Amino acid sequence: MEIYEEYVKELMKCMIKNEKIINQNVTDIARGEMATLVYLIEEKDGAYASDISEQFQINTSRVAAILNSLSRKKYIQRVKDEKDQRKTHVYITESGRDYALNKKKEAHHQLMKILKELGEEDMKEYLRIMKRIVEISSHID
Numbered sequence: 801m802e803i804y805e806e807y808v809k810e811l812m813k814c815m816i817k818n819e820k821i822i823n824q825n826v827t828d829i830a831r832g833e834m835a836t837l838v839y840l841i842e843e844k845d846g847a848y849a850s851d852i853s854e855q856f857q858i859n860t861s862r863v864a865a866i867l868n869s870l871s872r873k874k875y876i877q878r879v880k881d882e883k884d885q886r887k888t889h890v891y892i893t894e895s896g897r898d899y900a901l902n903k904k905k906e907a908h909h910q911l912m913k914i915l916k917e918l919g920e921e922d923m924k925e926y927l928r929i930m931k932r933i934v935e936i937s938s939h940i941d
Contacts, residue, residue, distance in 0.1 A: 836866050836901035837875060840892040846879075847890050875899060 875896030
């Protein structure tokens with residue numbers, strides 16, 4: 801197992817550098833505010849906070865912080881449920897949609913440049929390995 805220690809250190813260094821290189825465009829889509837906006841666009845506009853919590857497996861206080869921030873930026877609108885006033889639907893606003901789609905487009909463009917530079921063979925291998933990591937991660941406690 802000693803050999804894995806060095807690989808872990810090297811991988812962590814690469815991941816930190818990679819995040820800086822890719823910047824926030826790509827990483828933000830996978831978490832936090834951007835992930836919430838993309839979820840509202842692509843999955844469930846009008847979601848409850850509990851839907852968001854469940855989708856991203858984050859606690860409700862984190863979801864509340866994300867929604868408060870998005871609300872201050874006027875990227876979302878909260879609307880009380882007509883049948884149950886204790887529940888609130890979250891809808892993306894036009895400015896939120898424009899912002900998220902623009903950021904997603906920028907991230908897509910950036911990843912496209914990286915993958916083209918990587919080449920088709922390495923790109924396929926990278927994708928295969930990333931899928932395997934996701935699969936393994938979903939089974940680890």
